[in-house]
Amino acid sequence: MTRNVSDSDSVRRLNRGLILAALRSGGPQSRTALAGVTGLSHASITAIMQDLLTQRVVEELTSSGRPDGRMRGRPATLVGFRRAAAYVALFELDVNRLRASLVDYSGVLVDRIETSVTPTTFQETTPTAFFNDHLDNLRRRTPKATQALRRIAISVQGILDREGCGVKWSPIAHLAGASFVTDLAQQSGLQVTLHKRGRLLAEGTRWLDPNLHDASVATVFIGSTVAMGLSLRGQITGRGEGGATEFGHMNHAPNGALCRCGMRGCIEAYAADYGVLRTSYSVPETTHPAPAVPAQQYESLVQRAEAGDRAATHGFNLAGRAIGFGLSRMLAMFDPSHILLVGPGARALPLMRGEIEAALATSLVCSINGIPLISAHLDEKEPIFRGLLMKTLSSVDETDIAALASNVSI
């Protein structure tokens, strides 16, 4: 059990965290600016900053000229994260691709390696060995980072176990089963965190759009799968860390279309690319889903629907209906002010909006609160990476850096 007691140590940790968070979201700033943002007194900022400087967590920037308009008074010295203070290794694992990134403490991308993943990848090697290999690659290519490497963070699709140590189910072949997080942590000697891709989307959009930073947003990914991340007033929910928000596999129609997960009637089975394709080509909905849909095929389907093609339109109508009823059911439990569609399927929002809003209109919550704002955001890669990055760096801030005792240096 962790101590809940509040003492001078926890005070320092909290206030250090406040300063780090301000630097994280506001970039390099003067001490005065930090005092304003955090609410701490100038004296405290100075004291804490002195600690951070001697600990080589932050560094003073020689401000080139005076970017702000003011020309009088003592010029401010900006303070920002020292880039080499820490590094994190980020792995974005997808059905057919791995993107490994090395990022420094200030959030700058240092190195990136992309490799393809096949259905047999995890038959030939264990997830632990797979990640370890790529970690070694990153380390080899940037030796100076090895020392200060703090975290390995992995983004996957699927259902995580309750502790976030492994994957219970995933569309990535042969990934489920082993709780590779523990192994990887042991072998690398680093803290390893596992994240649901859908949740990271929510985290990422929160960081990419300042307006959404403290808003309540439901981010729905539509592509080869359907997933959702929720951020409520700036807090990402759905079981704290590691847990399930399986929006794509929420039941839409009992005994309905066959889903990739093996169940029937999931939202995904209607709204993911393979679902729309199946409906549009009048393939029976109990037919086993196509393993992968080429991007062009989906795109041409969208274009046909936009051109008025009946079959294609029908496919997107059913998809919109599934998304719409799913959202209406989600809204019975949550109450986000924005709904953001991302991923390839977001491109088809105009084709689905009618059915989505019709479905929402049948719900009590929407008839009272009104239909929430629904908008599309086409690029999904950036939010996932950004979400993984910011979540990981914030975790380093809070867990590793803010808790440093004042006599320790890194």
Next chain:
Amino acid sequence: MTRNVSDSDSVRRLNRGLILAALRSGGPQSRTALAGVTGLSHASITAIMQDLLTQRVVEELTSSGRPDGRMRGRPATLVGFRRAAAYVALFELDVNRLRASLVDYSGVLVDRIETSVTPTTFQETTPTAFFNDHLDNLRRRTPKATQALRRIAISVQGILDREGCGVKWSPIAHLAGASFVTDLAQQSGLQVTLHKRGRLLAEGTRWLDPNLHDASVATVFIGSTVAMGLSLRGQITGRGEGGATEFGHMNHAPNGALCRCGMRGCIEAYAADYGVLRTSYSVPETTHPAPAVPAQQYESLVQRAEAGDRAATHGFNLAGRAIGFGLSRMLAMFDPSHILLVGPGARALPLMRGEIEAALATSLVCSINGIPLISAHLDEKEPIFRGLLMKTLSSVDETDIAALASNVSI
């Protein structure tokens, strides 16, 4: 904006809160016991307790004998809440009844008044005046409480507005519209809080069953309505305070049975008493719901189903199916370890369990995590009152008492 800065003041507030919370859940205790539970040092307990004693928040109890087995050493002096330190007025408003209770700071019921509510009640008087009248009654009957009255807490059914200041929709006739919370707060000079009944059920069961105190539980009320409260690891969620978890009005079947709320296909329209009745008697599902179902009528329906009556069994099957799919959809977003059915309908759990579990079995989450424990708890009045009581007293602890400066007395 509230200051997030941590200073010695906030330390004291937090630790006072820790002690108050320990007393709240553990009853009168010795200082040593409190040190163990809270993790604070004996010295701090003494210091804080001295403050609390001079502020007349707590008092030392003359321990009658030694209840614990130990017979050696200096006997412990128990410390407990001083009953007259504060009072709270609790109003449980139902479709046909108001229960007004006056409770002292130690949680003891001082006075209770029950009055009936009719569909015309809020045509004849405003909610503000209605509550004010009953508040005056309570005050008149216990004059000594007037001074120390701290809160008015109201439990209602329906959808609250985002700030928790009023009701946007309610099955209680003519209650919706005016944000009476603000008015009532102004006229009474007290802090007024409004709570969704379903959420209080979750809070109440949490306090009534120590095993559930820090567990993740979904509490489903089944009766004249269907509602749900969620507590995740001891935290009640669903939009912090005030917000919507309208489980009963989550859509079950598009364009389905007519619900009391005017929408079609809500879970409630199948699983609330009127829904089961309608199905069992083969009344068309678009028929307007009966305004109220007598308890005996529902009970006899249960008995007929238990005896094997086809029509009644069918009614409960459909109800179970609606509940089951609703839960399966909820589980796509949350992941509670227990599901607790309360209210009159919990009595019929054996009749519905088959359909509920069949519906859950079709969901991906359940096929991976297993079907959560579903159990019934028949009495629903006690959890609601207990939830309202504990939530309100805890709020007084945190907001009013823990924040008292050390030189202030009450």
Next chain:
DNA sequence: AGTGGTTTTTTCGAGCAATAAAAATAATGC
């Protein structure tokens, strides 16, 4: 009644962090 043992509670001094106010610093403008 007196004494030793045991447990609970209080007292005391050290250490730490935050704040307000004053002082120091580093530029500009005339």
Next chain:
DNA sequence: GCATTATTTTTATTGCTCGAAAAAACCACT
């Protein structure tokens, strides 16, 4: 050079928790 302006640091004070030691309160036994 000197006043002005804005930023940063220093100083004195306050309030908190904690560990250790002291005090208090009771029992048991002689």
